[in-house]
Amino acid sequence: MPIMTFFSSLEFLKSAQKASQFPPDLGREVAFSGRSNSGKSSAINAITARRSLARTSKTPGRTQLINFFEIDTGHRLVDLPGYGYAKVAESVRQEWRVLLEAYFQRRESLSGLFITVDIRRGLKELDQVMLSWSQEAGVPAAILLTKADKLSRSSGLAQRRQIAATVAVPLILFSAPKRLGLEDARVQLLTWLEPEA
Ligand code: GDP
Numbered sequence: 145m146p147i148m149t150f151f152s153s154l155e156f157l158k159s160a161q162k163a164s165q166f167p168p169d170l171g172r173e174v175a176f177s178g179r180s181n182s183g184k185s186s187a188i189n190a191i192t193a194r195r196s197l198a199r200t201s202k203t204p205g206r207t208q209l210i211n212f213f214e215i216d217t218g219h220r221l222v223d224l225p226g227y228g229y230a231k232v233a234e235s236v237r238q239e240w241r242v243l244l245e246a247y248f249q250r251r252e253s254l255s256g257l258f259i260t261v262d263i264r265r266g267l268k269e270l271d272q273v274m275l276s277w278s279q280e281a282g283v284p285a286a287i288l289l290t291k292a293d294k295l296s297r298s299s300g301l302a303q304r305r306q307i308a309a310t311v312a313v314p315l316i317l318f319s320a321p322k323r324l325g326l327e328d329a330r331v332q333l334l335t336w337l338e339p340e341a
Contacts, residue, residue, distance in 0.1 A: 263290060
């Protein structure tokens, strides 16, 4: 199925604050995670060509919600709550950890994880935590190195090489406004959602 046709039916399904609110664990879903302000919402919107599907919370880190979107029965995208926002209370950090751990441990349909990482900042501790949770769950991950337009091509490639020396997952140079890395991200997404196609 052509990719744009595939995403044209994408619709918000529900938000979950705890595991009992997750939609039925059937079919396949691909999740997006990343630090607050890393460009996660912009990446979701660019990849799906849906301008305002994912929204940045105006008050980052207040409500820790997992947002589920449905493409069709058995194909979902999942927007995981952003992390790493400095002003978040310890109790909210703890909620985030419990919610995300429950998600990674239980979610049979989770078939792939994108982590958005600002290319200028590199991977931080919580990005590594996401990588290790996905690894423990046997879920493949890929990193979108966002805001690549902020660096020259050669600096971007050098930065990717440096990061590649520390992690063993695909690294995609990405820019939402410049539409860089969109095709690679879409191919990766479809491979996870429809491996048999
Ligand atoms: P989120 O909090 O991770 O969902 O981040 P957003 O998608 O809301 O982006 C945070 C800020 O970074 C916004 O001001 C975006 O316009 C900007 N941004 C996101 N992606 C890019 C990118 O690829 N290039 C540039 N230059 N800015 C970006």
